[in-house]
Amino acid sequence: MTARARAVVLRGAGDVDVLHLEEVDRPVPGGGEVLVEVAAAGLNRADCLQRRGMYPAPAGAPAQIPGLEFAGTVVELGPGALGFRPGDRVMGITGGGAMATHLVSHERLLCAVPPGMDLVTAAAVPEVFMTAYDALFGQGELAMGETLLVHAVGSGVGTAAVQLAARAGARSIGTSRSPEKLERCRALGMSDGIAVEPGGRFADRVVELTSGRGADLVLDSIGAAYLEENLRALAPRGRVVVIGLMGGASGPLPLSLLLVKRARLMGTILRSRPLEEKASVTQAFALHVLPLLADGRLSAVVDEVMPMEQVREAHRAMEQNRNFGKIVLRW
Numbered sequence: 001m002t003a004r005a006r007a008v009v010l011r012g013a014g015d016v017d018v019l020h021l022e023e024v025d026r027p028v029p030g031g032g033e034v035l036v037e038v039a040a041a042g043l044n045r046a047d048c049l050q051r052r053g054m055y056p057a058p059a060g061a062p063a064q065i066p067g068l069e070f071a072g073t074v075v076e077l078g079p080g081a082l083g084f085r086p087g088d089r090v091m092g093i094t095g096g097g098a099m100a101t102h103l104v105s106h107e108r109l110l111c112a113v114p115p116g117m118d119l120v121t122a123a124a125v126p127e128v129f130m131t132a133y134d135a136l137f138g139q140g141e142l143a144m145g146e147t148l149l150v151h152a153v154g155s156g157v158g159t160a161a162v163q164l165a166a167r168a169g170a171r172s173i174g175t176s177r178s179p180e181k182l183e184r185c186r187a188l189g190m191s192d193g194i195a196v197e198p199g200g201r202f203a204d205r206v207v208e209l210t211s212g213r214g215a216d217l218v219l220d221s222i223g224a225a226y227l228e229e230n231l232r233a234l235a236p237r238g239r240v241v242v243i244g245l246m247g248g249a250s251g252p253l254p255l256s257l258l259l260v261k262r263a264r265l266m267g268t269i270l271r272s273r274p275l276e277e278k279a280s281v282t283q284a285f286a287l288h289v290l291p292l293l294a295d296g297r298l299s300a301v302v303d304e305v306m307p308m309e310q311v312r313e314a315h316r317a318m319e320q321n322r323n324f325g326k327i328v329l330r331w
Helices: 045-051 126-139 156-167 179-186 203-209 224-233 255-260 275-288 290-294 308-319
Strands: 004-010 019-025 033-043 069-077 089-093 102-106 110-112 147-150 171-176 192-195 215-220 234-242 264-267 302-307 326-330
Touching (some): 110 275, 126 215, 156 179, 156 215, 171 179, 215 224, 224 234, 224 255, 275 290, 308 326
Parallel strands (some): 215 234, 302 326
């Protein structure tokens, strides 16, 4: 008889009513994989987009079970898996399937949960800190003394980014529609905040705050709505790293600004990268970021922990921008 698990299952695409909690077959680990009993999973914007049919799971990931990050306990090893043992506490990223009681992950995509960190908190770490670290330093080449502009700074990635920037000796400026979120980000190391209305402007204020220079790097989760303002806000040789498209997927690109500023505009995503690339990001995270989380110099910002049975309400909260930092769903 096939072992069973429980999971959040997408029955079609649409509003939150397509989310159902159901029994599913428990996955079996293959070569180099481990079976993890999941304690909790972080909710991400990508889960909301997938629910609406706008962001399908990549090949090889469970198509109908959302979830991109998790923490739990190893319960079974697949052939050739040598890096962990049953009973080890782990966390990691996945292309999908994190919102289930059990999932399989390649062992190279897992990190040990630091002693003293509970599994619910650990579930709020992998996606946002790996995304932020890779975008800032792997893609954006943020350096000591530079200025970082972070949009949607009260999000999970935003709260991770301002902490990482501060630890690297960089200054950060955050934007948000919520003055309260901006104030809370100051306690995380953000230098300055800009309250932006929908469709509003921020470039002039960034230039003013940087004494006319502009931002060296922009971490952009908004997309089209902020495209021109991002370029206007840049310093010479500045970089824009796009990690999300909450404000639209296409818009006019002022090439004259791109040329004059000798700017670089790039996009990045973790979910659909091949195993080798995701393993490389995981290794860099484990080497450079995890020790800072372990000793408290960095911290996961958890807004709310909800039982998995309340997954619909969790989606509503995220889509209404009610959260500051992460929403975590636990079993």
